[in-house]
Amino acid sequence: MKYCAFVWLLGLSALFGIARADALSEASALFERYVALEHAFDPAVADLYADDALIVNTRLYPNGESVDLKVPATEYKMLIRQAMPVAKATNDTSEYSDVTYVEEGRGFRVHARRHSNLEQHTSPLTLLVEPDAQGRWVIREELSESLAVPPRPQAAQ
Structure with missing residues (x-):
C-alpha cells in the first residue's frame, strides 16, 4: 500500500x-x-x-524624484498601436538582456533589462504573464521605468 502511494505521488509530481x-x-x-x-x-x-492588465511606469526625473504612472490597459493598447509608426520612423528599438522567469501564481514573472537604442538608456522591465480564461497566454502586468526628459527651453520670439 505504501509503495502504491509512493508511485502515485511520484507520478503526480512528474x-x-x-x-x-x-x-x-x-x-x-x-x-x-x-x-x-x-x-x-x-x-x-x-x-x-x-x-x-496593470500597467505602471515609474518616471525618473533628473532631480532624483520618481512618479508612478498607471495607465488603463485599454488606453495603453491604443497608445502602442499609435506609437508603432512613429517608432518605426525613428528606428526606436530596444534590446533585452538578463531575462529570467520566476513562477508566480498561474504564470511567470518575466524580469529583463531593456536597453533603448534611441535613448541609450537601460532600465528594468517586469511582465507578469499567465493564461487567460480561454487558456491564451497574455501579459497581465507590466512594470517599467523611463527617464523623464526635461522640457526644452522655448526659443525667444
Missing part, C-alpha cells in the same frame, strides 16, 4: 513538473513574440496584453 515545464515554455514563447513584434514595429504587440 506530471506537475511536465505541466510547469509546458507553462514555462508558453511564458517564454509569449516574451519572444513580444520582442519579435516590437522589433517588427507591429501594432499587434498590443494584443498580447489582457484588457485588464
